[in-house]
Amino acid sequence: MEYLIICLAALIGSGLTLFSGFGLGTILVPVFGLFFPIEIAIMLTAIVHFLNNLFKLFLLGKNANRNVVFRFGIPAIAFAFLGAYLLSLLTEMHSVLDYQIENHTFEIMPIKLIIGIVLLFFSLFEVIPSLTNLQFDQKYLPLGGVLSGFFGGLSGNQGALRAAFLIRANLSPQSYIATGVVIACLIDISRLFIYSKEIIIHHNQFDYLLLGLATLSAFIGAYFGNKLLKKVTIKNLQTLVATMLILFALLLILGVI
Incomplete structure (x- = not known):
């Protein structure tokens, strides 16, 4: 069942991210998080995200605006290292609070608390009009x-x-998409460099067949997404996934998952 759910999420997320800020990472982190520890979910998402961005770079990269890539991408690379390093520190911290409901004990872990807050923050971009625009x-x-x-x-x-x-950089639709892809690749490279140590340590927890199928699904989504998904469908799906993302974030914060 997890194969179907994760591959479907990769397909839909990859198609959405072609023409929207909403996309693959937003969907895949909580979906992977249903089946793997949250730090593993983030690493698996990073791998699929990077490979999919390389595929989109091959398809669209020539239309990227170099000036915008430089002004936006250089700071993004530096601070992606910082964010990934902070994640590695959070994975080593012990629980900040334990509580019990009936016979069940729940631990609020720093990594789940922080990631839950971040996911909750980004989910608001999909449901609050002033943030969406x-x-x-x-x-x-x-x-x-x-x-x-x-x-x-x-x-x-x-x-x-x-x-x-x-969106305010005066780019053509093709250049907007291509520039975003290049920047996303730069961020992916930075964070995967920091994640690499943890990836090596936890590699035996990875399901490589699932990883490959999720990546292939993302490729298919990137190729066909712009043709198969209508705007109204995207909006409805954004609202649905954002609602599920809020629920997942709250469960992470409370230490339930």
């Missing part, structure tokens, strides 16, 4: 890189922030 002037592109890189390194969720800053 948030835009920043071009002069704030480096700040956008800082924020996008940091949260991308920490949790893999940064597409909504990236979109809010890039």
